[in-house]
């Protein structure tokens with residue numbers, strides 16, 4: 158047994174009292190990589206007035222996922238906790254968390270996913286046509302905001318049965334809510350957090366109405382959705398979810414169900430435009446398919462597209478990392494991580510590990526082919542969806558939506574990057590190109 162208290166603390170700088178390195182963390186996308194270059198795979202700093210250890214690499218991730226629940230538990234910045242709400246799965250722990258996951262996972266089982274395909278396809282068709290028209294009329298399309306609307310409409314239709322939600326008040330409320338998610342938790346009329354908090358209140362009113370209307374309705378929705386499953390599901394004690402809890406869970410699903418996906422789809426579109434040879438090979442795979450229908454079975458046959466999507470999530474993981482709280486002092490890599498500290502496990506930095514990935518900065522879908530399978534060199538070196546007991550609940554939903562979007566786009570449309578735009582990524586809170594990805598779409 159290691160005596161954790163004898164090990165030294167990890168190297169690093171705490172920075173200024175209270176704020177520590179919080180500003181550097183939020184404003185400099187390279188903050189973590191610079192500190193890792195200086196101090197190695199573990200470094201300490203102070204974020205949001207808490208001592209925090211940044212950890213990267215497959216070994217560190219494996220260690221953290223293994224400690225989850227006993228020595229380490231989930232935590233989020235105060236703004237996120239307040240805006241998600243106390244009954245959100247992302248904040249629940251222990252037996253309640255495990256039980257709720259089992260219940261909510263029903264909305265993402267293969268049978269449920271199969272039922273989502275037609276809706277994903279028809280919303281894609283509608284948007285692709287609109288984008289072609291807009292681009293023809295204006296000579297350009299700023300794609301990122303449009304992709305946000307697209308993923309939001311899909312999430313709202315498939316999760317709660319709402320049509321064209323991005324055109325309703327719900328869409329506007331979500332935008333304001335999301336803008337305050339990672340902000341200083343100062344609840345004043347003009348702060349991002351204050352505005353987001355009021356949006357949350359109004360979102361909850363709208364969601365409550367939606368839930369109560371659905372409860373009273375005698376007819377099931379024409380398209381099966383997650384809300385219907387959540388309303389009928391029972392927990393391990395045979396109880397249904399209360400309306401209060403349903404509101405927080407639905408809010409979480411709607412948020413998680415579109416924010417990350419928008420970033421992933423945007424990165425895919427950008428990387429395809431920047432790598433015409435890879436895109437041509439992906440187009441060829443689509444035209445060579447004997448069965449052109451889109452089903453769970455035919456999607457599995459698109460192996461090259463699968464590699465491209467895997468590589469997209471490796472290069473630009475929508476969730477760069479996640480926070481944990483240390484419950485009991487533990488030891489890793491010869492360093493002590495004291496109880497009460499925060500840990501940030503780093504997905505993006507782990508995906509850049511040169512012991513695992515050859516030329517990690519290169520976009521190379523071949524690294525995921527059957528022979529190379531670089532991600533298998535070390536367990537936990539590929540974690541875009543996290544892992545362990547908190548692995549992304551919507552992983553299969555996300556993979557399905559990405560594949561349908563990508564397959565249809567490659568089959569039916571072309572796009573070119575417009576010159577004079579900033580394609581560097583900013584984190585908002587997921588990575589997106591600074592100028593919103595301007596293209597000619599046809």
Ligand code: HEM
Nearest residue numbers: 247413414417418421475476479542543547549550551555
């Ligand atoms: C490309 C898209 C997505 C990525 C990269 C992604 C990534 C992640 C990651 C890394 C986590 C774990 C965070 C942690 O360790 O604390 C997570 C959790 C979660 N995700 Fe996703 N996600 C995606 C799409 C989705 C979708 C579409 C949904 C739902 C429709 C969803 C629902 C959730 C939920 C509910 C959790 C919390 C799980 C828990 O705490 O038990 N995600 N996601």
